[in-house]
Amino acid sequence: MPKIIPAPDDLSKPFWDAVNEKRLSVQNCTACDRLQYPPRQTCFACGSAEKLEWKDVEGKGHISTYIVIEDGRLNRRMPDQPYNLALITLDEDTSVNFYSNLPGVPPYEVPVGAAVQVIFEEVGPDQLIHEWQVVD
Amino acid sequence: MATQPYKWRRDTDGLGVWEHRGKVAVAGFGHSPVNRRWDETSMDQTLGAYSMLACKLAMEDAGVTPDQIDGVICCDSHIAGSSGGTASNWAPRPYFDPPYDSEWGLTLVNGDWLVKQLELPNVKYAPSNVPTIGEMLGLAAQSIADGKCTTCLVIYPTGNMEGRYRRGGENAQDHADGARQWTFPWGNHGGNDFINIFPHNQYCLKYGGTHDDVAPFVINQHRNGLLTPWGYNASSGMVQLTEEDYVNSRYILNPLRIFDCDRPVNASAAYLVTTAERARDMKQPPVYVLNHSQHNFTQRTTQPDLDEIEEWTDRAAKRMYEGAGLGPADVDIFNPYDGYSIMSQFFLEAFHWHGVKRGDSFAFYADDIRVEGPHPFSSSGGNLGNGRTRTAMYTDSIEQLRGTAGPRQVTVRAETALAAFTTPSSGGWMMFGKHPS
Numbered sequence: 001m002p003k004i005i006p007a008p009d010d011l012s013k014p015f016w017d018a019v020n021e022k023r024l025s026v027q028n029c030t031a032c033d034r035l036q037y038p039p040r041q042t043c044f045a046c047g048s049a050e051k052l053e054w055k056d057v058e059g060k061g062h063i064s065t066y067i068v069i070e071d072g073r074l075n076r077r078m079p080d081q082p083y084n085l086a087l088i089t090l091d092e093d094t095s096v097n098f099y100s101n102l103p104g105v106p107p108y109e110v111p112v113g114a115a116v117q118v119i120f121e122e123v124g125p126d127q128l129i130h131e132w133q134v135v136d
Numbered sequence: 137m138a139t140q141p142y143k144w145r146r147d148t149d150g151l152g153v154w155e156h157r158g159k160v161a162v163a164g165f166g167h168s169p170v171n172r173r174w175d176e177t178s179m180d181q182t183l184g185a186y187s188m189l190a191c192k193l194a195m196e197d198a199g200v201t202p203d204q205i206d207g208v209i210c211c212d213s214h215i216a217g218s219s220g221g222t223a224s225n226w227a228p229r230p231y232f233d234p235p236y237d238s239e240w241g242l243t244l245v246n247g248d249w250l251v252k253q254l255e256l257p258n259v260k261y262a263p264s265n266v267p268t269i270g271e272m273l274g275l276a277a278q279s280i281a282d283g284k285c286t287t288c289l290v291i292y293p294t295g296n297m298e299g300r301y302r303r304g305g306e307n308a309q310d311h312a313d314g315a316r317q318w319t320f321p322w323g324n325h326g327g328n329d330f331i332n333i334f335p336h337n338q339y340c341l342k343y344g345g346t347h348d349d350v351a352p353f354v355i356n357q358h359r360n361g362l363l364t365p366w367g368y369n370a371s372s373g374m375v376q377l378t379e380e381d382y383v384n385s386r387y388i389l390n391p392l393r394i395f396d397c398d399r400p401v402n403a404s405a406a407y408l409v410t411t412a413e414r415a416r417d418m419k420q421p422p423v424y425v426l427n428h429s430q431h432n433f434t435q436r437t438t439q440p441d442l443d444e445i446e447e448w449t450d451r452a453a454k455r456m457y458e459g460a461g462l463g464p465a466d467v468d469i470f471n472p473y474d475g476y477s478i479m480s481q482f483f484l485e486a487f488h489w490h491g492v493k494r495g496d497s498f499a500f501y502a503d504d505i506r507v508e509g510p511h512p513f514s515s516s517g518g519n520l521g522n523g524r525t526r527t528a529m530y531t532d533s534i535e536q537l538r539g540t541a542g543p544r545q546v547t548v549r550a551e552t553a554l555a556a557f558t559t560p561s562s563g564g565w566m567m568f569g570k571h572p573s
């Protein structure tokens with residue numbers, strides 16, 4: 001069963017546009033030198049809206065921890081159960097994290113601490129999402 | 137000119153001692169029966185009927201008559217709520233005779249509906265947009281202190297109907313908008329189970345231990361629940377949960393098990409809150425409000441981590457202690473939220489209750505936390521032991537301070553109590569006292 005399809009809004013459109021071009025681009029506050037994801041109207045740290053810009057990141061991260069969804073509430077994902085849901089920290093700023101189902105990693109066999117690289121997965125017509133793959 | 141919204145929350149750092157400390161009191165409480173679901177036929181068991189019953193019991197408990205009530209604070213949201221999916225609404229099925237000729241009274245209850253049904257002639261204060269029980273007792277305390285009313289019913293209805301809880305609605309859609317676009321594609325519906333399970337895993341890694349180390353806590357919650365006559369577990373004939381039951385129970389979000397989650401129920405509870413002066417002339421010994429505090433912290437990224445959860449709970453504890461003018465050694469009864477078992481350790485450690493510091497909870501759980509023992513943690517049995525009423529923490533605190541908790545009555549001193557329905561990120565805490573200062 002395919003994953004749930006994100007519905008971009010004014011704030012998130014630049015992010016999803018980048019993902020559809022297979023780029024991971026997050027907000028960067030030039031005043032604080034901090035990355036920010038998910039996007040917000042203002043910088044989480046200093047509150048500035050003007051100092052926020054979009055910045056492509058390398059897309060390297062590490063697996064912090066994970067759970068296995070065995071009885072979730074989202075209809076579209078139920079046929080996938082059990083499936084991994086890992087927490088990925090971004091190497092360029094470890095205060096930024098992402099979710100991943102770690103495609104290719106069997107449920108319960110998640111290598112916690114392993115390095116991962118961003119990949120892009122089609123979830124609907126013309127819509128990709130960012131996913132993460134263990135680096136061998 | 138638009139009127140300013142009433143600023144009643146104590147939700148910033150450094151507010152000092154609450155200026156109305158000890159000047160407001162809880163004088164009564166009432167609980168409806170707790171059913172797993174409304175059976176859709178018994179009109180005396182609707183959410184509305186149960187809310188009216190809870191109000192009557194609370195007034196009786198306090199020895200107050202309907203004409204004395206001048207405030208009604210009722211949480212507007214049905215617990216299964218607008219995000220609860222199709223199973224949480226009665227419509228589009230045919231309605232019943234009045235007062236059940238709409239969703240009101242069936243899946244929704246509010247102050248206006250209750251004032252009308254209970255025929256309360258003198259209510260001058262029944263605010264709308266009332267928050268959940270996590271904040272509403274704080275709202276009541278501040279409202280009374282500020283003179284908006286003097287004798288107030290505070291009602292928290294928790295509905296549940298046939299169908300799997302929170303299935304359907306937005307959870308059944310193919311697209312995810314708003315905040316959901318950052319969680320739903322990967323299977324996270326955005327609830328407190330997800331929010332807290334990752335930090336809990338990080339907790340086990342950082343401090344040592346495994347998920348099953350919460351078993352003694354969950355089992356003790358069930359034990360306390362069986363000592364609570366009005367609760368779901370005791371009133372529906374459940375037997376004591378064993379360690380074997382727990383470790384063999386199925387996973388929901390592995391390692392989170394089904395017994396780590398509270399059971400949705402159909403029930404209502406009411407509290408009678410008034411001025412300390414009036415409470416002293418009522419039927420029960422007053423339980424004074426020593427402080428109320430709230431918090432609403434913003435997560436910095438997709439998922440709060442352990443550091444963030446510890447920072448938030450530390451700040452909430454500091455606010456509460458500061459406002460009450462008390463410290464960890466002063467708190468006798470401690471009833472934190474347990475709707476997912478994995479949250480409670482964060483609160484226990486933040487408040488340093490019985491000297492428990494970061495990383496100490498699993499050893500504390502393995503010690504004697506029974507109500508008759510030296511560390512009667514969560515003497516209410518919470519939501520794991522009583523069903524998802526979200527009120528057991530408050531009611532037990534009141535009963536312990538009155539000395540009327542029956543088989544749950546602690547053997548240690550019971551003069552102050554901390555109670556909450558709160559997650560690490562948002563909600564509030566209440567500090568109660570047997571004495572006004």
Ligand SMILES: [Zn+2]
Pocket residue numbers: 029030031032033043044045046047048051
């Ligand atoms: Zn900034």
